[in-house]
Amino acid sequence: MRHKLCIVVAMALASGLLVAQPPRRAPLFPPQDLNALDRLERMSPDQRQRVLEKLPPERRQRIEARLRQYESLTPEERERLRRQFERFRQMPPERQQALRELFRRFRELPEDRRRAVRRGVWELQRLGEARRELRLSRPWFRNRYSPEELQMVRELLEMAPAPEGGETVTPPG
Secondary structure, three states: HHHHHHHHHHHOOOOOOOOOOOOOOOOOOOHHOOOHHHHHHHHHHHHHHHHHHHOHHHHHHHHHHHHHHHHHOHHHHHHHHHHHHHHHOOOHHHHOOOOOOHHHHHHHOHHHHHHHHHHHHHHHHOOHHHHHHHHHHHHHHHHHHHHHHHHHHHHHHHHHHOOOOOOOOOOOO
């Protein structure tokens, strides 16, 4: 049980890929959280309470908030997250680590800049390769971002391209 608790806490603090939604929607979860959230969701209320009571208050609040957010997803959204998590798990460890680092840098941006970067990635993921490169070269697009943010947009597109089927991925919140 203690092992599961450590996994839940570690996953809650880790970062990874997210399902891209139009930027006006609330952000979802890093894929590492999905297994932990699934396990917590499947527990009886008493089991869940016992696991969560063992956590420090701050961690418990973060995990409970993520659990509430996860439970509010539709079954389709949960399935999409599970598929993306599986793709992430199949990546080589170096690529997984590079994505974690990229998302760590992303989370350090102020909220308004995270929204802007997320929106830019979402817009570009929806374009074909040629149109994406054209847009990236346009001053009106480039001027929306600092050089660091523009580099982050490029890295996000390279590291987490839009998967087949039209799903897109962006970094957390």
